[in-house]
Amino acid sequence: MGDRISVRVDGGVADVRLDRPEKINALDAGMFRALIETGDALAADPSVRAVVLSGNGRGFCAGLDFDSFRGMAGEGDAPVIGRTDDGPRRITNHGQQAAYTWTELPVPVIVAVHGVALGGGCQIALAGDIRIVAPDARFSVLEIRWGLTPDMTGTQLLPRLVGLDVAKELTFTGRMVDGVEAVRIGLATRAADDPLAASLELAHEIAAQNPQAIRGAKHLLEMAGRVSLAEGFAEEERVIKGLIGSPNQVEAVQAYFERRPPRFVDAD
The missing domain is CATH 1.10.12 (Lyase 2-enoyl-coa Hydratase; Chain  A, domain 2)
Structure with a gap:
């Protein structure tokens, strides 16, 4: 998984951590590759019974790496996102694949969110089956602030969780949602003071079935x-x-x- 993601499997539970803490686990080409490769490897491992996805450092994921984003300005084909030919799934870029790979895992994926989950980071969190979040965690569909639309599967996954009208409000405004509100509107499953510990406990309970x-x-x-x-x-x-x-x-x-x-x- 390289220098972007760490993985430890214990008792059938894969503890997967975004590991770029100096950038609040911001997404660059290397992180996209690591997310895809890690998800594919776990999907093929019959010993894995549940997955916990979290982020090391101050937050879950700050979204697209700003330096990489700056390199996209004025270019018609975003190099940090990259295109892919994913056959019948019709996933057209690496950002979509980096998120949707986790939705397609055959075992439950629990996302533990602390700090921020912004833009692409929010969309990766949406790909989990369950989201356990810190009460003061912050979510935002941030793309509108860059003059963009979400393009990492968020437009398709978010309405299934919060309803179409709330998804539109969040997407049109990019406003911040804390962990308490995230639970109330269906963006998160429940809140916990230590979301990683709570997620691992739940994952081990699932792995025992x-x-x-x-x-x-x-x-x-x-x-x-x-x-x-x-x-x-x-x-x-x-x-x-x-x-x-x-x-x-x-x-x-x-x-x-x-x-x-x-x-x-x-x-x-």
Whole structure:
């Protein structure tokens, strides 16, 4: 992951930290590459059962690196963002891929936010399944202040969390939202004085469950609102048929009746 991201896996939980604290983990080409490569590596690792994404230093992510942004001025093709051919996903630039890679992980991704999550940093936070934030954390869809629109999947992910009207207000104004308001409007899941510790605790709780059931549940919930009810119901039936009687499901039942912690094997 190079010098931009650190990763430590313990007990099935990947503790992933943006590691450019001198720049408040600002996004440059190296950070985009590291986010993509790290997400892809974790997605391919069957031993990973949950992920916590956070930032080292004073904040989660300050957004696009200002020096890199300055180099974009007046150029039609932004070099720091870069373009990519991502096939059927239709992800057209590295910024989109750096964020959406985390949405596509088959396991839950918990984002722990302290300090700031601005612009692209806010959009990366949106890619998580759950966001645990410090009460005084600050979020902003900052792009409008640079005369731009969000282009790291935020226009598609934000309305799903806060509703279309609130998403428009935040995008049109770029105003700051603290952690308390973020929870109130649905931008964050809950607040905690130590969001990283709370996120790791939750991740380990998730990692203790049947990993195949967790993956199946995430898959089904991600389908909600994107397919018809009939398609969703059919997929529910398909997923549960694959779980019933499987070794991990049998182990869950046995452990419950024997009043002991279950011993699950990793997902295939």
